[in-house]
Amino acid sequence: MPSATVENYVKKILVLSLETSEGQVGMGEIAKGLDVAAGTATSMIKTLEREKLVRYKSRQGVTLTAKGRKLGMDMLRRHRLVETFLVETLGLDWTEVHQEAEELEHAISDKVLDRLDEFLGRPEFDPHGDPIPTKDGKFAERRIRNLLECQSKQPCTIKLLTDQSTDFLNFARRKGLVPGTAVEVTNRDLISDAVELGVGKGKPFTLGSKAAKKILVSS
Amino acid sequence: MPSATVENYVKKILVLSLETSEGQVGMGEIAKGLDVAAGTATSMIKTLEREKLVRYKSRQGVTLTAKGRKLGMDMLRRHRLVETFLVETLGLDWTEVHQEAEELEHAISDKVLDRLDEFLGRPEFDPHGDPIPTKDGKFAERRIRNLLECQSKQPCTIKLLTDQSTDFLNFARRKGLVPGTAVEVTNRDLISDAVELGVGKGKPFTLGSKAAKKILVSS
C-alpha cells in the first residue's frame, strides 16, 4: 500500500502533467505544489522511482509510469467522488470541500468508494465541473473552452473554474458564475483586454482577460 | 491536533476502561489491544501523559483525564457514526464495517461529521447496537442485560453483540441473532450451562453460556 504521502506526490505530478503538453514536470513545481522544501521533493521522487511510479532524469524532470498514472487517476477519482458526495449528499458548499476531500481520499477503501459511486449515481463530473475518472482510469473528454476563446452571442454553460482559491470562488459566486449556469459572451474586445458577459436575465458585466481565462465553458 | 496514533491509543484506553469498573487500565491490555510491543505502549503512554490525556502510575495503570475522556468519546462518536453511515446509507454489511470506520474516523472533520449526523437523523445507536456518544461526550444509558441474565418467557430485543469478531458475527447472523431482532428465552438451565432461545417463529435452539453472555438484550 502506498502511503498517503506517496499518493499525494503522485496525484500532484499527474495534475501538473495534465496542465502541460509534454507530461514532464519540474522538481520546483512539485515542491511548490506540495509546499515542501526542494530537497524533500528530490528525495521523495527518488523513492517514487524505486517504487516504479515515476521516471526521473536528474535536473530534467519527472514523468509518471503507467503504474504511476494509474495510481494518480485513482486518487483523482477518489478526490472528486468524495467532493461530489460532500456537496450533493451532505450539502456542503462547493467552495470548501477541497480540503475535506484531501484527507478523506486516503482513508476510503475501494469497496466503500465503489458503493459511494453507485449511491451517487455514477456521476461524470464533480461539483467544480471536473470530470471524475472511471475505475479504469479514463475520463470523459470535455469539449471545453475558456471564456476568452468563446464566440460572441453564443449561449454556453459554465463547466469549471480553474482557479480554486477561495477568493476567486467567492468572487465567482457573487457574480453567479457557478458550474451549470448558462452564460453568453455579449461582446469581445481583445484590444481592451476584456469580455462582456451576460448571466441569465441580469445586466451584462465586464471581465478582464485574466479572469475570463479561468472560466471554462461548454457550448 | 492529535495524530491518528494518539487518537487510537486514547480510544482503546476508553473502551478498556469502560469494561472494568475502576477505569484503570493495565499496560499489557493496551499493548495487546493495539497489537504493539509492550515497550511501545509504555513509551506512547508517556507521550499521552505529557499531553495531559492520561494519568499514569508506573507499573500500576493508566486512567484518562477529563481531556482524554473527551477525546476518546469523540473518537467513539466518529467511529460509530461512520459505521452507521456505511450500513444505513451505503448498504455495507454490519459485520465488515469496523475496519473501514477505523480508517475514516481519523480523516473526517468535525463539520462533515456533524452534517453526517444530521443526514442520518441523529441516530442514538450504531448498527451493532452500541450507543453513539453525543457531541458533548455522553451517551444514552442502556438498560441492557445479557441473555444469561434474562428472565424466561420474557420477550426482548437484541441490542448488541459484545464479541465483534467476524466468526462470532457470522455465527450470530446465521442464527438470526442481529440487533433489532425479537427473541425469547424459552428455557434456562444454569446447571447444564445453557440457554434455550426462540427467535421469531423458528424452532428454539440452545446456546452455551459463553455465547449467551455475549448477546445483550433490552426488554
Add this chain to the structure above:
DNA sequence: GACGAGACTTTGACTAATCAAAACCAAATC
C-alpha cells in the same frame, strides 16, 4: 525472608518524512 514468574520499563536501533543550509550544475551574460 528468599525465589521465581510474569508483567513492565529501558535501551538502542530503525524507517518515513521532513527541513535548513551547503554544494553543485547549466544556461545566459559578459
Add this chain to the structure above:
DNA sequence: GATTTGGTTTTGATTAGTCAAAGTCTCGTC
C-alpha cells in the same frame, strides 16, 4: 572563456512511531 544566477541535489539533523532484547519490579509461594 569566465562569471553570475537560479534551480537542483546532497548532507546532516530532527520527529513520530515502532521493535527486540535486556533490565527491573512485584507478588505469590515456599
